[in-house]
Each structure stands twice: as C-alpha cells, then as structure tokens.
C-alpha cells in the first residue's frame with residue numbers, strides 16, 4: 376500500500392477505505408493541507424516532493440494560494456461555508472498534462488460538530504480536452520469550464536437541454552458531448568437541421584411517411600424521430616422551426632407519440648431532446664414568433680456557449696489543436712506577430728471562422744511557421760476595429776460603467792489577469808474582486824460592450 380496518512384489521521388482504517396476507491400481521493404484539513412491520500416491520488420499528483428502536508432491548490436493547480444483567491448470556485452471553501460457536499464469542475468495538472476477534473480468535496484465533522492476535514496474525490500472528465508491533440512471540444516478557460524460543468528451535470532438525466540450560442544461556437548459538438556456522457560451514449564445521435572425546411576418536408580423528415588402518402592412517396596420512409604430511438608434527437612436552429620410546425624413539435628414532446636405522414640397508426644417516440652439556437656428565443660416569444668409553451672418545454676436546462684471573444688485565453692490552445700487537425704502531417708505553428716493579430720481579432724464567426732482562417736493559412740505558408748502575411752484577413756485591420764470601444768450611448772452610474780468596462784476588458788485582453796491588473800493600475804486581487812462583482816451583476820448593463 377502506497378497511501379499516506381499523517382499521525383493525526385481522524386479515523387483509524389481510513390487509509391484502507393481511501394485505497395478501495397479507484398479514483399483519486401484525498402483527505403484535507405481546513406488549511407487545505409493533505410492529511411491522507413490514496414494510491415491513485417499519489418500516482419496522479421505526487422512528483423519529486425511528497426504531497427503529505429502540502430496544500431491541495433499547490434498540488435493540483437501549482438498555485439501559491441487557494442483557488443477562490445485567483446478567481447475560481449473553491450469546493451473546499453464552499454463546503455466549509457455551506458457545510459454541504461460541493462462539486463466543481465477544475466483543470467488540474469496531472470502526469471498526462473492539463474485535464475478536466477470533477478472535484479467533489481464532502482465536509483467531515485469532528486466530535487464538537489465543527490467541520491474539521493474534507494474528503495475530496497476527483498473524477499476525470501472524458502470527451503473534452505485541455506491539451507491539443509485530442510478530438511472533441513477543447514478549452515480550459517473559465518467560460519469554457521462553466522459550460523462543461525453544466526454539460527456534465529445534465530448529461531446523466533433525461534432533461535431537455537437548450538444550447539444557446541452564436542454561430543460557430545461549437546453547439547453541435549456540445550450536443551454530441553451531452554449525448555456521449557449520457558446513459559443513451561450507445562444509442563444513435565440524430566442531428567436535424569431545422570432552418571430552411573418547409574412545413575411538409577419537415578414533417579416527413581421528422582416523422583417519416585408511408586408509401587403513397589403524397590405524390591412521389593414511392594416507398595415508406597423512416598423519419599428522424601424513429602432513427603433516434605434509444606438515443607438523442609438534436610434539433611439545430613430550433614428557432615427557425617415555422618410557427619405552424621411548432622405545435623406539431625410540441626405535441627410530439629408532450630405526448631411522446633407521433634404519426635408517420637399518411638399513416639393512421641400512432642408510434643411511440645423514445646429519444647432525449649437537445650435543441651440549439653443562435654437566436655434569442657425569449658425575445659421571439661415576446662414578439663409572438665416562437666410559442667411560449669414550446670419554449671418552456673425545450674428550455675428546461677439552458678447552457679450558454681461562450682463566444683470566442685469571451686474565452687480569448689483559449690485561443691493559443693485552439694490554434695494549436697486546429698492546426699493539428701487541419702494538417703496532421705505538418706508541425707505548423709504561429710509566430711508571435713501572427714498570434715498577436717489573432718488575439719486582437721473579434722471573431723464574429725467564432726471557432727468555425729478561426730478554423731477557416733487557419734486552413735487558408737496552412738495553404739498559403741510553405742514552411743512550418745505561419746506569419747501575419749498568411750493571415751491577410753486578420754492582420755490587415757478588418758474586423759479588429761470591432762473590438763475597439765464604441766462611442767458612449769447613455770448616461771450610466773459610474774459603478775455600472777466600471778463593471779461593464781471590466782467585463783469587456785477581461786473578455787478581450789489576451790494576456791494573464793496579472794498583466795491585465797497591471798495595465799489597469801490595480802492589484803491582481805482587486806481585479807478578481809471587481810470581476811466577481813461585475814459577474815454577479817452581469818446583465819445590469821445591457822450588452823457586454825463598454826457604453
């Protein structure tokens with residue numbers, strides 16, 4: 376047995392209990408220090424320096440202070456505050472590089488009833504990558520991790536998910552990730568592109584039709600709802616479903632039954648629903664172009680997909696990943712000037728646009744290095760102007776103005792929070808505090824751009 380335990384171990388035999396868990400497990404005291412750990416934890420986190428007595432934030436994150444002091448959610452301090460179990464998603468350093476880890480802390484009370492220790496369990500989140508070279512969704516920024524945490528939380532249920540995000544933010548990949556992490560992962564994943572379908576086409580695509588149902592229906596056709604049996608039905612751009620069809624969709628979702636076009640028999644549906652939209656469905660409900668009842672039916676669990684400009688710190692990782700996917704045989708990289716151009720660019724088309732820009736650059740460059748001249752549409756000005764502040768539009772309380780500006784600056788600044796704090800003339804700690812306040816009141820000021 377390789378597990379460690381300090382002489383002040385609160386429960387005799389705890390080592391054996393920890394070792395019986397296949398996942399990394401560690402016992403921490405109130406000062407974040409490792410009191411005991413199982414073999415898997417040691418294998419994943421112990422380097423040249425033994426972990427016993429070291430702080431969890433140092434071991435997992437290589438930080439010199441607790442996570443909540445660097446702007447992250449700290450499960451230990453949350454558990455201490457609430458006295459309850461707490462679960463968060465963090466990116467940890469492991470022997471395999473950065474990895475997304477679901478961290479669960481359970482407070483343990485001593486004889487006096489006070490919380491004295493915390494049992495912390497780590498679960499590796501599969502299907503997402505924090506290092507280049509893996510398939511699927513890639514990212515490690517806070518905005519990305521927040522999205523991933525929601526995906527993880529909802530995946531195991533049958534709840535309907537609504538993915539909301541601009542075009543090219545990865546909604547289809549996110550839908551697949553929910554499916555793959557769900558109990559239906561062995562079943563089919565059936566995407567349906569809702570935009571551009573006429574009413575009759577949509578109905579026969581979705582529900583199928585029997586032979587002779589209409590002119591040209593020479594044989595029976597299996598609909599997408601039937602194809603999704605046992606799996607997941609993904610309605611992409613659900614905001615584009617015409618009003619006349621929305622009622623049919625609602626009926627399907629409420630009764631879980633449908634009829635093939637031209638058939639009298641009722642079929643039972645068996646799918647988990649995921650919808651995606653880049654449109655403001657709530658506003659569409661207000662305007663009367665989207666049914667309120669359907670909106671409530673599909674939006675039980677909304678997930679916001681961050682635009683690329685909200686997760687600028689992921690850009691180098693995404694560039695690295697996409698270059699490997701586009702040209703696996705070449706060892707392409709960007710020189711610093713080219714990377715700087717990308718970091719200043721607004722990316723209205725998000726990751727899809729980034730991918731296109733990089734694909735073009737791989738064709739324009741002969742060697743291994745991509746330079747600004749290989750990124751003409753980005754390095755010649757163009758959309759970079761979009762990231763510059765627009766003119767003042769209204770009178771606002773100064774506090775609101777500061778919060779809006781901080782959110783804007785934080786989303787677009789390419790460097791670290793430390794560098795941003797320096798440029799703003801603030802201490803890093805003050806910056807994190809102000810950002811937390813700004814996040815807390817996000818929405819108080821319309822839009823994310825400085826007024």
Ligand SMILES: Nc1ncnc2c1ncn2[C@@H]1O[C@H](COP(=O)(O)OP(=O)(O)OP(=O)(O)O)[C@@H](O)[C@H]1O
Nearest residue numbers: 511512513514541542543544545546547548726727
């Ligand atoms: N986090 C990510 N990591 C790696 N690639 C990504 C990520 N997000 C998106 N992509 C890539 O960006 C492109 C667009 O993704 P996707 O089609 O899922 O976006 P979308 O939001 O569904 O777009 P649309 O609304 O236009 O249909 C794809 O090539 C996808 O592989």
